[in-house]
Amino acid sequence: MYPFSLKNLIDNLLTLPGIGPKTAERLAIHIASRPKLKIEEFIQSLNSLKELKVCSLCNNFSEDNPCSICQNQKRNRKIICVVAETSDLEVIEATQRFNGLYFVLGGLIDPLSGINPEKLFIKELVNRVQKDAIQELILAFDSNIQGEATINYLKNVFQNSPVKISRLARGIPMGSDIEYTDEITLSSALENRKRLE
Numbered sequence: 001m002y003p004f005s006l007k008n009l010i011d012n013l014l015t016l017p018g019i020g021p022k023t024a025e026r027l028a029i030h031i032a033s034r035p036k037l038k039i040e041e042f043i044q045s046l047n048s049l050k051e052l053k054v055c056s057l058c059n060n061f062s063e064d065n066p067c068s069i070c071q072n073q074k075r076n077r078k079i080i081c082v083v084a085e086t087s088d089l090e091v092i093e094a095t096q097r098f099n100g101l102y103f104v105l106g107g108l109i110d111p112l113s114g115i116n117p118e119k120l121f122i123k124e125l126v127n128r129v130q131k132d133a134i135q136e137l138i139l140a141f142d143s144n145i146q147g148e149a150t151i152n153y154l155k156n157v158f159q160n161s162p163v164k165i166s167r168l169a170r171g172i173p174m175g176s177d178i179e180y181t182d183e184i185t186l187s188s189a190l191e192n193r194k195r196l197e
C-alpha cells in the first residue's frame, strides 16, 4: 500500500541487523516526514560512506590508509590490542589508557552462527605479528563463550611464537559486551591484564 519510494526505503532498512518490519516502517515514515534539507543531509552522510577506506594494517575504518592510529609514530608499535569490531576499538581508545596499536579481527569465533576462524582476519594477524616483530597482543574481547573460544584459538595459533599474549582482567562481568562496559572498568581491565600461559 505504501508508495514505491517509501516501500523501497522500508526494504532497505529491513536488511539492517536488529530491524524488524514494524521498526523499518516506523523509521521510514519518520525519515520521509522530515524536512527535505534533513533528508538531503541524511543522503549525503550515506553517500560519503562510499569514500570510507579500511586500514590495510589494522582493518579499522578510516579516511586514510594506513589510518591515523597506525600512522602515529608516538604510539608503542610493539604492542597490539586485538578487538572483534571497530566499535570495540572506539571504546578502548576513549579510555585514553592504551598507547599501542590495534587490530580488528572482524568478529569472534562462533560456529553456531557459521563464524569459523577462516572467516576472521587471523592469518593477517599472524603475518602482522611476524612482520612487525610484535611483542605483546592484548586480546580485548567480549566476556562470553565466543570471546573465550577466540582467546583459546589464538593461544594455540601463537603457542610457538615469542609474542606475549594477555587478556583483559576479569573486571568485566561474564556475558557483557566491551561496547557497553564503562571506561573505568575497561581501563582497569586493560591495566590489570593477565598474561596467558
Ligand SMILES: [Zn+2]
Binding pocket: 055, 056, 057, 058, 059, 060, 066, 067, 068, 069, 070, 071
Ligand atoms: Zn590502522
